[in-house]
Amino acid sequence: KLPPGPKGLPLIGNLHQLGKSLHRSFHELSQDYGPVMFLRLGVVPVVVFSTREGAEEVLKTHDLETCTRPKLTGTRLFSFNYKGIGFSQYGDDWREMRKLAMVELFSTKKLKAFRYIREEESELLVKKISKSAQTQTLVDLRKVLFSLTASTVCRLAFGQKFHECDFVDMDRVEELVLETESIIGSFSFTDFFPTGLGWAIDRISGQHSDLQKAFARISNFFRYVIDDHLKTGKSQDHSDIVDVMLDMINKPSEVGSFKVTYDHLKAVMSDVFLAGVNAPSITMVWAMTELTRHPIVMKKLQQEIRATLGDNKEKITEQDLEKVHYLKLVIQETFRLHPPAPLLLPRETMADLEILGYHIPKNTTIQINTYSTGRDPSCWENPNDFIPERFIDSPVEYKGQHYELLPFGAGRRICPGIATGMTIVELGLLNVLYFFDWSLPDGMTIKDIDMEEAGAFVVAKKVPLELIPTPHHW
Numbered sequence: 134k135l136p137p138g139p140k141g142l143p144l145i146g147n148l149h150q151l152g153k154s155l156h157r158s159f160h161e162l163s164q165d166y167g168p169v170m171f172l173r174l175g176v177v178p179v180v181v182f183s184t185r186e187g188a189e190e191v192l193k194t195h196d197l198e199t200c201t202r203p204k205l206t207g208t209r210l211f212s213f214n215y216k217g218i219g220f221s222q223y224g225d226d227w228r229e230m231r232k233l234a235m236v237e238l239f240s241t242k243k244l245k246a247f248r249y250i251r252e253e254e255s256e257l258l259v260k261k262i263s264k265s266a267q268t269q270t271l272v273d274l275r276k277v278l279f280s281l282t283a284s285t286v287c288r289l290a291f292g293q294k295f296h297e298c299d300f301v302d303m304d305r306v307e308e309l310v311l312e313t314e315s316i317i318g319s320f321s322f323t324d325f326f327p328t329g330l331g332w333a334i335d336r337i338s339g340q341h342s343d344l345q346k347a348f349a350r351i352s353n354f355f356r357y358v359i360d361d362h363l364k365t366g367k368s369q370d371h372s373d374i375v376d377v378m379l380d381m382i383n384k385p386s387e388v389g390s391f392k393v394t395y396d397h398l399k400a401v402m403s404d405v406f407l408a409g410v411n412a413p414s415i416t417m418v419w420a421m422t423e424l425t426r427h428p429i430v431m432k433k434l435q436q437e438i439r440a441t442l443g444d445n446k447e448k449i450t451e452q453d454l455e456k457v458h459y460l461k462l463v464i465q466e467t468f469r470l471h472p473p474a475p476l477l478l479p480r481e482t483m484a485d486l487e488i489l490g491y492h493i494p495k496n497t498t499i500q501i502n503t504y505s506t507g508r509d510p511s512c513w514e515n516p517n518d519f520i521p522e523r524f525i526d527s528p529v530e531y532k533g534q535h536y537e538l539l540p541f542g543a544g545r546r547i548c549p550g551i552a553t554g555m556t557i558v559e560l561g562l563l564n565v566l567y568f569f570d571w572s573l574p575d576g577m578t579i580k581d582i583d584m585e586e587a588g589a590f591v592v593a594k595k596v597p598l599e600l601i602p603t604p605h606h607w
């Protein structure tokens with residue numbers, strides 16, 4: 134007994150029923166076909182789960198059988214043949230690289246040690262915005278917040294200060310991340326049609342050459358970072374994960390143990406670059422968008438922040454984050470309505486399974502639609518409204534234990550960058566909201582704020598959020 138789903142056409146299955154935005158198409162179809170839905174994308178069977186119960190069954194009860202990733206043309210290329218974390222199948226490469234990143238990048242020790250990097254980068258953000266504030270010019274929040282995350286994450290992981298480095302400029306980095314995410318998120322027909330046919334369509338449509346070009350550009354960028362490490366020895370700031378992996382490549386340990394290669398190194402760089410840079414900045418932009426649309430919430434939040442932290446502080450530190458409770462509720466509510474990766478990353482079943490009374494065959498792609506769970510009226514009162522107060526006295530958190538709110542996923546493949554990502558988001562927003570008051574440009578009202586989304590597996594606000602900053606006078 135397969136789950137119900139829309140009737141497909143020969144060869145293409147249900148592909149014609151999906152729009153550009155997969156999570157929205159799945160959401161709409163699930164209103165007709167129910168919370169567990171079966172589709173066929175070309176030859177690939179897909180089951181979509183749209184409720185808390187479904188997400189919990191998959192990610193908690195069947196964690197081990199559903200924790201591999203499907204093999205796709207784009208993900209194979211950008212994970213250097215599945216040598217990294219995010220796109221790799223469950224197995225030795227994934228396990229070893231995730232373990233290494235947990236120690237060298239995400240451990241509590243590293244989080245504490247790298248605090249000064251996040252604080253310095255946030256101070257730079259304030260300086261940058263202050264310049265626009267003096268002249269009362271518009272700030273494109275996407276640009277400045279992307280620059281904050283990109284420079285923080287790349288400095289943490291690659292030891293590279295991008296503002297001082299001669300082989301990269303921030304606009305190029307943004308272009309590179311967005312181009313790569315968009316090309317990975319677009320369909321390769323090779324993955325959905327019988328071998329020869331899909332292969333031919335991808336060559337005629339240009340998909341194959343677009344993938345190769347984007348891959349060449351990103352590989353080139355990684356090559357620069359690696360060469361720079363080899364040339365200068367240990368990096369400017371600290372010994373980073375690139376240094377550690379280069380050591381492992383050059384001095385392999387005892388026979389029989391796991392052998393780290395350049396492909397592992399580039400795949401981990403690709404993970405950090407693609408998974409770590411965009412999601413925090415997208416979250417901050419959505420939070421600022423919702424706050425601008427809800428001036429009462431903005432006012433309450435800024436009053437709480439300023440009353441708690443006191444007047445005329447010169448600098449925000451990470452210790453301040455523990456004191457600003459309402460900011461955390463605002464971020465949770467932002468995640469509920471705007472999860473940056475609404476379908477998480479796709480999973481694949483490693484065995485035939487029985488889930489919620491349905492048969493799910495081995496090698497089926499599993500999609501968890503957190504866009505739907507975040508708007509499920511059986512979990513949330515007035516689900517379409519932005520109400521951070523709903524989390525006061527609520528046990529629900531974002532860390533993968535509450536299946537109605539899963540911005541970072543859950544289970545074995547949960548995001549390992551939760552703590553890093555959350556600190557960047559909290560610190561960035563706290564700086565932006567403590568030091569500045571924000572207004573819409575002349576002639577624009579709240580109603581004019583466009584809420585359209587863009588992106589395939591990472592979904593951002595499509596139209597830039599441009600606001601005027603004014604320094605706060607105490």
Ligand code: HEM
Nearest residue numbers: 218219408409412413474477478541542543546548550554
């Ligand atoms: C607001 C910030 C972030 C959000 C919302 C976010 C969200 C996610 C989500 C939804 C997944 C898929 C989880 C699943 O399939 O269950 C994921 C995976 C991942 N994220 Fe994050 N992420 C964030 C920040 C970061 C940062 C800063 C890094 C690294 C510097 C990072 C590295 C990764 C990696 C490596 C994976 C793959 C995990 C695996 O497959 O084992 N993320 N993230």
